[in-house]
Amino acid sequence: MKYFFKRAYILVLIITLVFGTINIASVNVKADKYVPALYAKDINNNDIKYTFKDGTLIAEGKGYADKSYSCRKKDIKKIVIKKGIKGIADYAFSECKNIKSISIPSSLTDIGFCAFYNSNLPTLTLPKTVRRIGAWSLTTNKPFSITMPGDFKLVWNDYLEEYERYISYGFKKIKLNSPYKPENKTQFASDSIYTMKNDPKYKSYKGTIYSKNGKTLVQVPAHTKHVKIRKGCTRVLESSLLYFGTTEEDGNVTFLNPKTVYIPKTVKKIVNDIKEYVNFDSKVKWTIKTKKLNGRSIELLCNIMSNSQRKKFLNSPNSRTIKKYNGMIITRSGILVRYTGKRKTLKLPSIVKRVGFNAVSSNKLKKLVLNKELKSIGAAAFNGCNHLKTIVWNKKLKKVEDDAFSDCDFKTVKITSSVRKWGSYVFAYNKSTKIIIPKKMKKIPAGMFIGNRVKNLVIPKTVHEIGNDSFADAKNKTITIKNGVREIGRVAFFGGDYTIKKVVIPKSVKKIGGYAFNMSAIKKLIIKNTSIKIGENALYSVGLMDVGKDPAKYFTYTYLSSMGTRFYQIAFFKVKGASGMEIEVSQKPNYSNPVVKKTVTNETGYVEIETPEEGFKYLRIRVYTINKNKKIFGPWKKISLL
Incomplete structure (x- = not known):
């Protein structure tokens, strides 16, 4: 969800930071003293001496190399940073497009925002002492080879969206001089990645990262066009193929966009270690030699494939499916991995113990009857079944994952009390007019009822926490929060298309998250707990605050x-x-x-x-x-x- 008001003043701030003071020739304006910044925070008492001769810029002293010589950036061909300097400040060498070489000392620990942004770098060696690297710092005109630490921490400005939080959009070759950290996977977009020789946990094979013993695939370089998993590998992490970059327009997308994927006979298991999914392009050619995958691995592999590739795989003997029944494809372990039938009522057979990720796709389905043995429903399992309005629950269901019934047609949502773990956005955008919450549900998960149309919304006293986004983008006439609720999450009632005369926040509520009631027009808000904590912009559209008689x-x-x-x-x-x-x-x-x-x-x-x-x-x-x-x-x- 985007926050328009925050982004507006941030844009003004960015323009000011980038362009600085504007000097107009016709007006005599005294320029402010230049103060360098690291991660957008002022650096005071910076003691750096610069020498510039014949295209070579030498920085020495104590502190942080900054953009003092930005006026000569077109002339800089060689940069020498002497030992003793701790870091490179924000924008220090951005737009330096004629650099031939850079020398960086072992004393360096920090590289600021956009430090080399839009510059030309032939190669770069960052010492293993570098602990923090700012966003966009190594985003250059052309990909280049780099030696760098594997265990650094990415630093970004708060105004950067998730899809903007990268040091670079891609390198040629990465050679690590400190231990590889999987948390930095999205920062290592490249043609090849090589771990340090004595890395305790990981090892590179032909530029691809595996576990030390070579049996687990950890990361395929983002620029790989032909993925060939080595013989002897037995486990494949989903994140090895689907580590995400995000774009504002398209949501989640994978960095990796291969032409072919080869899985050898030795692979036994696909490991689920991600929450978001995308499909590879339908043109990807899959070669799957293994016949050892269990049902869960088949489900996870299907998540990655396009519809056409999934259909081809499920019809092959390698998939180990056991039964096709009324449009259902079920694995030997009881996972419904695909349903493409046209029935109005779907009764799950007794063999099914789990409905897999994105398993059911039907615009005919109106009623779902769960069997007695079903224990879990996977993420987006019934997402987009836009005529599904009735579900008959069972008593053994324990887990329902993210978006399981989002964009369906449940006018009445009656939550079953047997489920112990609910994902987020489970009933999002159903336009429900009635919601029944059981006494056992202590927390309403994030986005659970986003887009609801309940006229008189009541949050019962048995609920302790209202999750982020849970009732956002709704149309309610009244909102009643019973005494017993302790916390209201971020953007919980954000963006609602309604005007409410009065909302009472009971004494039990100790915290209201940021943007909780933003854009929801509330004429009067009565707060009973005078020591309550209120997040940023939580009450933006409130007309009058009532905190008591005195x-x-x-x-x-x-x-x-x-x-x-x-x-x-x-x-x-x-x-x-x-x-x-x-x-x-x-x-x-x-x-x-x-x-x-x-x-x-x-x-x-x-x-x-x-x-x-x-x-x-x-x-x-x-x-x-x-x-x-x-x-x-x-x-x-x-x-x-x-």
Whole structure:
């Protein structure tokens, strides 16, 4: 879900950070002193000396090499960073398109945002001492070969979406000089990857990562066109093929886009270690020699294949299917891996113990009857069955995974009490008009009822937590939250197309997550717990806040958000009975000589504060009322810096 308001002011911030102060020739403007930044935080007392001669830039001293010589970036051909320098600051050598060589010392630990962005790098060696690398830092004009640590930590700005959190979109060859870490899999997009010789857990075979003993496939390089799993490999991690990059337009996509995939006779198991799935292109040619795959492995392999390839595989003797019945394909272990029938009612036969991932695809199906032995329903199992409106539950069902019944037609959702583990978005976008929640359900999972159409929504007292997104994008006339609910998650009621006169947050609620009621027009919000924690933009569209008879006793509900290294935004809401609020910012815990002191009137809005270059540590706020022209203040409330 995208947050429009956050992205708007972030865009302004990005433009300011990238282009800096604009000097207009006709106006005499004194430029601010340049202060370098690392990961968007100011670097003070940077002690670096630069020498530039005959195209060679030498940086020496203590601190971080920065973009002091950006005006000569077209002339820089060689960069020498001397020992003692700790890091490379944000944008330090971006747009340097004529670099022939770079020398980096063993003292280096950090590489900032966009450090070499849009530059030309022939090759690069990063010492194993580098612990943190900023997003986009190695995104260059052309892929290049690199020697680098395998166990670094990626650092990114909060405004970057998930699909933007990469150091580079691709290398030629990667040679690791410290242990390979699977968590960095998406950062190693390349033609080939080679582990260090003494890596304790992993080993490279022809540029592909396996476990040390060669029996588990861990990562196929992203640029591989012909995937051939080595003979002797017995286990294949799904993430070895489907490690994800994401795009704003298309959702999840895999980095790997091969032409052929070869699985040898020795492979016995496909291991599920990812949550999101995509299919390989229908043009991918699969050669599957193994006849040893169990039912779960067959299900997982089908998840990766296109529809046409899946159909071909399931009709082959290698798939070990045991029965085809009324359009169902069932493995020997009892997993329904595919149903393409046209029946209006689907009764699962007794052999079925699990409905697999994305197994059922039917626009005719209206009723589902579970057998007595069914224990689990896989992710997206019935996703998109847009006429399915009735389900007969059993008593043995224990697990229902993500999106299992999303985009179906359940007008009434009656949750079974037998399920111990629910995934997220299970009944998303069903446009349900009635929801029955059992007493045993203590947490409503993320996105569970997103897009519902329940006129008078009631969250029962037996529910302790309302998950993220759980009732977002809905159309409700009233929302009743019973005393017993303890936490309301992020964007829980976000984006609803409705106007509600009043919502009461009971005393039991201790926390409201960010954007929880954002875009939901609530005329009046009554909060019973005056020590409640409110997340960023949680109550954006609330008209009036009611915190009790004596508002001066309590802290007004606010959030604090960073707008860069020196600017903060404090939001506040109109509080019934209050006259205004007073804000103080200080470097000292006793607030003597505050650096910022402001008084704001009692209206919903926000105030921006600018802090000194060295920042600040302490911020507090208090409410006041006016009685006979005299201000009566409530107690100070400290605000934690987000």
